[in-house]
Amino acid sequence: MVTPLFSDSLVVHTQSHDYPIVITDKHAMAEQVTPYISGQQVLIVTNETVAPLYLSQLQTQLEKSFTVAVCILADGEQYKNQDSINQIYDVLMTARFNRDVTLIALGGGVVGDMTGFAAASFMRGVSFIQIPTTLLSQVDSSVGGKTGINHSQGKNMIGAFWQPQMVLADMSTLQTLPVRELSAGLAEVIKYALIMDIEFLEWLETNLPAMMALDLAILGEAVKRCCEYKADLVAQDEREAGVRALLNFGHTFGHVIETHEGYGNWLHGEAVAVGMVQAAELSQKMGWLSDADVARIKRVLRLANLPINPPSIAPDVALSLMGHDKKVQGGQIRLILLKSLGQAVLTKDFEAQLLTEVLS
Amino acid sequence: MVTPLFSDSLVVHTQSHDYPIVITDKHAMAEQVTPYISGQQVLIVTNETVAPLYLSQLQTQLEKSFTVAVCILADGEQYKNQDSINQIYDVLMTARFNRDVTLIALGGGVVGDMTGFAAASFMRGVSFIQIPTTLLSQVDSSVGGKTGINHSQGKNMIGAFWQPQMVLADMSTLQTLPVRELSAGLAEVIKYALIMDIEFLEWLETNLPAMMALDLAILGEAVKRCCEYKADLVAQDEREAGVRALLNFGHTFGHVIETHEGYGNWLHGEAVAVGMVQAAELSQKMGWLSDADVARIKRVLRLANLPINPPSIAPDVALSLMGHDKKVQGGQIRLILLKSLGQAVLTKDFEAQLLTEVLS
DSSP, X not given: OOOOSOEEEEEEEOSSOEEEEEEXXXXXXXXXXXXXXXXXEEEEEEETTTIIIIIHHHHHHHHTTSEEEEEEEOOSGGGXXXXXXXXXXXXXXXXXXXXXXXXXXXXXXXXXXXXXXXXXXXXXXXXXXXXXXXXXXXXXXXXXXXXXXXXXXXEEEEEEEOOOSEEEEEGGGGXXXXXXXXXXXXXXXXXXXXXXXXXXXXXXXXXXXXXXXXXHHHHHHHHHHHHHHHHHHHHHOTTSSSGGXXXXXXXXHHHHHHHHHOBTTBOHHHHHXXXXXXXXXXXXXXXXXXXXXXXXXXXXXXXXXOOOSOOOOOHHHHHXXXXXXXXXXXXXXXXXXXXXXXXXXXXOOSOHHHHHHHHO | OOXXXXXXXXXXXXXXXXXXXXXXXXXXXXXXXXXXXXXSEEEEEEETTTIIIXXXXXXXXXXXXXXXXXXXXXXXXXXXXXXXXXXXXXHHHHTTOOTTOEEEEEESHHHHHHHHHHHHHBTTOOEEEEEEOSHHHHHHTSSSOEEEEEETTEEEEEEEEOOOSEEEEEGGGXXXXXXXXXXXXXXXXXXXXXXXXXXXXXXXXHHHHHHXXXXXXXXXXXXXXXXXXXXXXXXXXXXXXXXXXXXXXXXXXXXXXXXXXXXXXXXXXXXXXXXXXXXXXXXXXXXXXXXXXXXXXHHHHHHTTOOXXXXXXXXXXXXXXXXXXXXXXXXXXXXXXXXXXXXXXXXXXXXXXXXXXXXX
């Protein structure tokens, strides 16, 4: 047993119940989730990449106290679909599990989203616990209750709001995360600083080198702060009618890159990094940010080894791709821009010419 | 336009919102549901049996105010599955509908359950309205928020609790209901009297002949009373931990008949009718009901043209089939029995010998 470098937690308040996010590098998953399992039945859902790394120990430990079944899904966004959900249902039915079962999601955002939706819909709703094993999912999926799958004609079109019983952010899992995915997760961390807190931006400027060097305590502190920021926004706006939209900063621009370049060639976080630069450049053209502000944003993204320059996309193509974004209302593009560093707004009041300039 | 013989309503209170059940024979569906449609997009979900009867008028009327899409499913419990849900999703995506859509379920319980689950899971939850066109669904599905589908290994295994914006019980639709299905619906009506209210039993003894003769006002009054009884039980017990289980009176016995005889050969309500007789006979052997009480139950079921005698099933086979019922807890069979007419209890304290006698 490794002595913990740190163990911290926060409590998330939701309409249905409160739950803790435990952030630690004490690598003892079974011990930490056990208090949140109410029945005798456990289903661990993971994927082919994560299973060889972390499944065996978790499963063996839990089997001392529970009846444990396992569902190992294929790895990748392209498997975030109804077929995978049906696989989970089939394992639950074959194991003859009932309403007392607890599902445990062991993996990144895709595993978490699918496990959550299976939990929301099996026998009209059972308990689930998240063990996110990527920085992105630790930051992004731990709060908000969004679960779901893709439809062949659209991402995240099928799903439910369903809250976990607890989230275990075991930071030691980041030691096996590909470095490019670590950077992609950091893009979302930096996003919170840019939209909500210039003090956190300063903190990141100091600490990003340590985070890139896998200082788990520093990474854990960043995860906690991001979860707190998100919990704050979600509490104000559980159904995403207003301020919660600010979480999509950089995403409308980034979506253009992902779509144009083909999903998977650019990681989501990489596209968001470039998208944040473009949103900042438009904010600068609006007179809200200074040149120095934009340069500072680029610098912090470079500290996380993230791209800051878009691939070559013709402006008219980019504009057309933007038109397909969910944030379009009444045919007009709405963008999240920065009034200043640490303060974002959702607006449709920008000159189309300035947007075209940014995309050129 | 037919002058309404009657129009009545009640309000159901749920955790998420309150909604009305409008009970009327004013056959003007579009007019009555329109105030409860908030956006511009409507999807009507129905089946091949109901569509020729009621779809055209509803669709034409709604198209004056809304963008309307239609999904016509195959008719039957065997189609209450993921494939049908996927059909609904596909129509929603092809129509490019979004979070503002309202789904309308036009049909019996199967259509209602599936439409509700599609509404619960499309874009993490959109609005829906129920127009139940069978007596069973008017009585049974209007209250409680249960939605879902079957899994190949079990009924109603996948689903969600999701409440409608309103329920329109248009009693005039019962004029096209096969008489055998009317009787099957009356079994559930009689059930409420037996478990909750002896005064309602007296009312039924007087009024069942008129109901069998399709007196819509009398049928509407019965529907309203049943919805009120169910709303009362559900309010006490939204997640079905206690008193809500009383709604399953007659169902454990009835389930044996349905399973043994093959689903579809006995209608659900017919099996429940016989099951209620068996539960009453066991209650009589326990000393709770008199012979006259049991005779009275049989008489009221006969007034609704319902069967009162079980098919031939060996007692050991029946007991084994009972063991697979969801209401088994810790290996012991729990049954809903009558302490007296109008008062049900859930109990495992009965002599196995008496149960075997009832099944013989």
